[in-house]
Amino acid sequence: MSDEIRTVTVVGAGQMGSGIAQVAAVGGFEVTLSDVAPGQLERALKDIQGSLTKLAEKGRIEQEDLEPALLRIRTSAEPAPADLLIEAATEDVELKLAIFGRLEQIASERSIIASNTSSIPITRLAAATGRPDRVIGMHFMNPVPLMPLVEVIRGLETSDQTVAEVVAAAEQMGKTVAEANDFPGFISNRILVPMINEAVYCLMEGVGDRESIDAVMKLGMNHPMGPLTLADLIGLDTCLAIMEVLHDGLGDDKYRPCPLLRSYVEAGRLGRKSGRGFYEYR
Numbered sequence: 662m663s664d665e666i667r668t669v670t671v672v673g674a675g676q677m678g679s680g681i682a683q684v685a686a687v688g689g690f691e692v693t694l695s696d697v698a699p700g701q702l703e704r705a706l707k708d709i710q711g712s713l714t715k716l717a718e719k720g721r722i723e724q725e726d727l728e729p730a731l732l733r734i735r736t737s738a739e740p741a742p743a744d745l746l747i748e749a750a751t752e753d754v755e756l757k758l759a760i761f762g763r764l765e766q767i768a769s770e771r772s773i774i775a776s777n778t779s780s781i782p783i784t785r786l787a788a789a790t791g792r793p794d795r796v797i798g799m800h801f802m803n804p805v806p807l808m809p810l811v812e813v814i815r816g817l818e819t820s821d822q823t824v825a826e827v828v829a830a831a832e833q834m835g836k837t838v839a840e841a842n843d844f845p846g847f848i849s850n851r852i853l854v855p856m857i858n859e860a861v862y863c864l865m866e867g868v869g870d871r872e873s874i875d876a877v878m879k880l881g882m883n884h885p886m887g888p889l890t891l892a893d894l895i896g897l898d899t900c901l902a903i904m905e906v907l908h909d910g911l912g913d914d915k916y917r918p919c920p921l922l923r924s925y926v927e928a929g930r931l932g933r934k935s936g937r938g939f940y941e942y943r
């Protein structure tokens with residue numbers, strides 16, 4: 662068990678927050694999972710239970726570890742004080758700034774405040790607090806229980822001690838860390854999301870239909886899934902938000918969000934989580 666970090670609070674119990682709570686609990690941390698949306702915490706706990714059961718069936722965790730891990734997660738409408746506070750709410754800068762303000766109030770002097778943001782500058786979130794040396798990006802990948810990577814993002818003022826504590830905590834959650842500096846999209850989404858955006862342009866311009874676009878990248882480039890299927894998994898609202906951050910932050914037209922991506926988001930076709938994106942889900 663990490664010396665510095667024993668308790669973890671996760672703010673936002675959507676697909677990412679519930680996964681983070683799960684891997685933290687399996688790693689032995691005491692976890693509080695919080696969300697403001699009615700019903701979301703119950704849904705998250707059900708998802709966690711389902712995911713842990715599947716992992717135990719596949720032998721990826723021990724059956725006897727399942728129940729204790731579940732018991733280490735408690736839920737709360739309000740975030741609880743903890744050694745490591747991980748914000749995993751909707752990708753919206755104003756919302757995250759408000760959450761950071763709240764987390765700063767409950768943080769102890771030693772607490773670390775991390776964000777799972779896909780693209781919002783960590784330095785900007787950190788500057789909204791009086792303790793930017795204890796703020797960091799902790800970017801988990803989706804689906805969290807299955808993906809081995811955490812991209813750790815160092816804001817301009819993040820201290821070496823904060824990085825060391827967060828790397829140790831991520832490793833205790835069973836993850837491998839890659840470190841990135843704080844530029845728009847970091848490493849992962851600087852590369853991934855423009856590729857997805859280009860796939861949406863191919864669809865919009867009729868270069869190919871959704872199946873052909875996905876087949877080319879899956880079977881031709883050996884990607885585990887096509888970019889449109891992946892966009893549905895990530896959430897089209899999240900993809901659009903990331904493209905906007907790249908476009909604003911880098912000021913280059915090559916990052917302009919595809920109008921078709923914007924239309925889908927406006928229509929509420931957000932991907933798997935809303936039942937429909939580029940594909941339909943039951």
Ligand code: NAD
Binds near residue numbers: 674676894
């Ligand atoms: P989601 O829509 O599934 O979940 C977001 C959750 O935040 C919702 O349950 C919502 O009720 C909750 N929320 C909103 N305002 C809140 C508040 N004030 N306090 C507490 N909870 C609040 O979104 P997600 O896909 O889980 O994404 C969450 C974060 O993780 C985003 O910053 C996103 O960019 C990032 N992320 C997403 C992915 C992905 O593939 N989806 C991958 C890596 C990082």
